[in-house]
Amino acid sequence: MLPLNEILAKSINYGGLTLLEHTQQVTLAIELFAQKYAFNFNVETARKGAIMHDLGKAHPHFQRKIKNVNGENLVESREWDFIHRHEISSLAFLPCFPQNEWDSLIDLVVGHHKSIQNDPTSRGILDLMENEGDEMIDNHLKDWEQWYQYGLQILQYFELPTIEIARKEAEKAILYAVKYCKKKGFGFSPARGLLKSADHFASAFTHATEDKLKPLFEIPDLSYYDDEKRKSDIYPLSQVSTDDKRKHTLVVASTGAGKTDFLLRRCKGRVFYTLPFQASINAMWERICATVPNKDIRLLHATSKLIAKGKLDEQILQPLAGSAVKVLTPHQLAAIVFGTSGFETMILDLEGTDIILDEIHTYSDYSRSMVLEIVKTLLRFNCKIHIGTATMPSVLYNELKNILGGENEVYEVKLSDEILDTFNRHQVSKIEDEEVILDILKNAFEQKEKVLMVYNTINKAQNAYITLKEEFPNIPMMLIHSRFKRGDRVALETRLKSEFNGDGSVKFGNGLMPCLVISTQVVEVSLDISFDRMITQAAPLDGLIQRFGRVNRKRNKDTIGKYKPVHVIKPVGNVMPYKMEILRASYEQLPDNFDVLGERTLQEKIDIVFPSLNTKEIDMHLIYKDGGYSIKELTNNKKAVIVDALEIESATCILECDRDKYLVANWEERIMLEIPVNYKTITRQKNKYEQLEIGAYPFVVPQKEEDYKILGLQLVEHNNFL
Incomplete structure (x- = not known):
């Protein structure tokens, strides 16, 4: 029999962590999480679940696999050629615990890697029992007498009582777990979420787990945003009180009004800050890190990859629990409405926190439907929801207000018409014939203007760059869109802000020079850039307003009341990916002949273009509807459901x-x-x-x-x- 320190939980490639070490680390994590989560967990039961959860890794099948031990001959290879799930073998240690704790321990352990049923790999406990019958029990208890002593040693290390467990008793324990799982109804399992969060955290940090646990669940210090020095009539929301006692917030304000500070000032607990695009969450994370002293401020990214063979290989960075502030996209919260892997952990982490949904006007169709369902779910878990927008159709505003509980529950903030007038900054000119674009550019370059051109597709942006580079060979010019290497994209954004930004600080050579940036809608939101002039294809009105925000962006006493031109190309021909009726309606709402686009008129214009709430039906994908869950407890849906529902x-x-x-x-x-x-x-x-x-x-x-x-x-x- 090997010494306990040779029984591994992680392979050599992942640090060669021993089973005892991993168990120690998960136990430290679960004790903290069980106390800090808003859910009322029994800390001692949670601790026992953490100690028991991986004991099945002592099984020789797991140890052979993790140590890359191959059969010396065909007979030996066949002997060990079976499916082994270590969490099922762990359940054989239930007899060491009081019978009245078994159900709680099964909830913690049995599903911490796989759904108990209908697992995509058919390796859940009920899947294996149905497919293999008694053979499943035999496989998971193979050579029981030779390896279960390792489990007893770990239980003894944690000063838990142990008994000798005959193989027959181990069989009965696993069969009890099978019967218990079969009786499971529809619902959400907090215990599964608790064990998963502790296991993921400990696996991520291994020997550093104890230190990394120390800053968790801190309330962020947001005093920077309350500083009197930040109050200014330049940013009107900075002078609006956030002391209203109503739980939720709806704030509608122009870009540059101080919306971010206002939303953060409304928060009293841990914060989840959502924004629509990866570039925007990058910028917000940097901003919060620079102003909030808490150590644990996280930036989360998610990507989905669909390969041609029809096989989904979706890589989502699962958020670890307990940070003071998390900056992410709402799509990363989608698990709580679609029931994909980790949704129980996410719900526990979100419960009772402050949720900021910023730039909410940018979502449409499936994504908008998803955000509405996320709001409903967050409300069930006692979250405080703070929504910020620059341009939101009234029908969507009213729907959100109604979901949040109406005027008794929602603190509503809007800018007055007089203040809105101070945000007027764009003069609009419509382009009926694209042949005039060359003359517009020639005149702009003579005035040493920095010009931004925005196209709706990459192909059109690339073709424009080829043409204009030939037409204006001496003008500094760059092309930016999403189809560059990820490493190069970061460099392009940096170059855009440092070399081509039109805030007056960027110089080419010995003096200020004109320049041209050709882009797709990657510049619509988040990039802090300011140009002198824009030429853009027509887009839906809310998107156009976002694009216009890249021109004359800087707000100070010298720029208020000053206007800069934006030219919008009339929609003709194939306007995909948009709908022609939306583009025509948006185009018609714009002024012409360099008339000023008034901020106080935007709401009326938006409501004309979007008179109804345009959402998509996603009910069939939801795990909670009509007042109850439609997902079996201790299971989760495949991540492909998000791709199906959101067309990602x-x-x-x-x-x-x-x-x-x-x-x-x-x-x-x-x-x-x-x-x-x-x-x-x-x-x-x-x-x-x-x-x-x-x-x-x-x-x-x-x-x-x-x-x-x-x-x-x-x-x-x-x-x-x-």
Whole structure:
């Protein structure tokens, strides 16, 4: 019999952590989580669950696999060729615990890796029992007498009582767990969420777990945003009190009014701050890190990857629990309404916290439906919800207000017409014929203006760049869109802000010079850039208003009352990915002949363009409806449901010149080489490209490196929103 310190929980590739060490770390985490979560957990029962949860890893099947032990001959290989789930073997230690604790311990342990039933890999306890019958019990107790002593040693280390467990008693314990799981009804399992959160945390930090637990569940120090020095009539919301006793918030205010500070001042507990796009959450995270002294401020990213073979390889960075502030997108909260992996942990982490939903006007169709359902779910778990928007249709505003409980529960804040007038900053000119664009640019460059051009698709932006680079060879020019390598995209955004920003601080050569940036809607939200003039394709009115925000953006005493031009191209022909009726209605609402677009008129214009609440039916995907759960307890849905419901379809490409490098790179290096594309964009050409069987299963595109450096990845588009 091996010494206990040779029984591993993690392979050598993951640190060679022993089972005892991992159990110690999970136990530390679960004791803290059980006390800090708003749910009323029994801390001692939770501790016992953590001690028991991985005892089945002492099973020789697990130890052989983790140590890469192969059979010496065909007979031995066949002997160990069966499915083993360590959490099921762990249940064989139930006889060491009082019978009245068994159900609670099963809830903690049995589903901490797999759904108990209908698991995608058919490895849940009920799946295996149905497929294998008694053989499942035999496999999970194979050589029981030789390995269960390791489990007893761990129980004794934690000063828990132990008994000798005959194999027959171990069988009865697993069969009891099977029968208990079969009786499970519909619902949500806090115990499963608790064990998962502790296990994930300890697995992430291993030997550093104890130190990393110390700053968890702190209330963030947001005093910076309450500082009297931040009050100014330049930012009117800074002078509005946040002391209203109503639980929730709805604030409608122009960009630059101080909305972010106001939303944060409304928060009294831990904060989840949501924004719609990855670039915007990056910027917000940096801002909060610079102003909030708490150590545990997290930035969360999520990506979904759909590969051509129909196999979903979705990689979501699961948020660890307990941070003071988390900055993320609402799509990362989708698990709580769709019941995907980790949803129980997420609910526990969210319960009773302050949730900021900023820039909520940017969501549409499926995403808007999802956000509304997220709000309903957050309310059930006693969250305080603070919603900020610049341009929201009245029908959506009223729907949110009604969901939040009406005027008795919602503190509503809007700017007066007089204040809105101080945010007027754009003069609009409509372009009926695109031939005039060259003259507009010539005149702008003569005035040394910095110009931003925005197209609705990458293909059009690339073609415009080729044409205008030839037309204006001496004008500093750059192209930015989503179809660059992830590593290059960061560099492009940095260059955009440092070299091409039109706030007067950027110089080319020895003096101020004109410049041109050609982009897609990646610049619509979040990037803190300011240009002198914009030329843009028509888009839905709310999106156009966001785009206009990249012109004359800086708000100070010198810029208030000053106007700069935006030119909007009339929608004609194929306007996909948008609907022509929306573009026409939006275009009609814009002034012309360089008349000022009045901020006080925007609400009326938005309501004309969007008279009804345009959502998509997602009821069939929801786990809670009509007052009850439709998901079986201790199970979760496949992550593919999010892709189905939200139409999140993406694929990955790499350049042919990066192929060999990608094959040998680690995962961080691979991410920097990957180019995200819409799956529909590549689906008709997928048979033309090699697709690698590693990493994100990228398509290999034979584009020349020198062409890529100028234009980014070039593909034929199929009417997609890129």
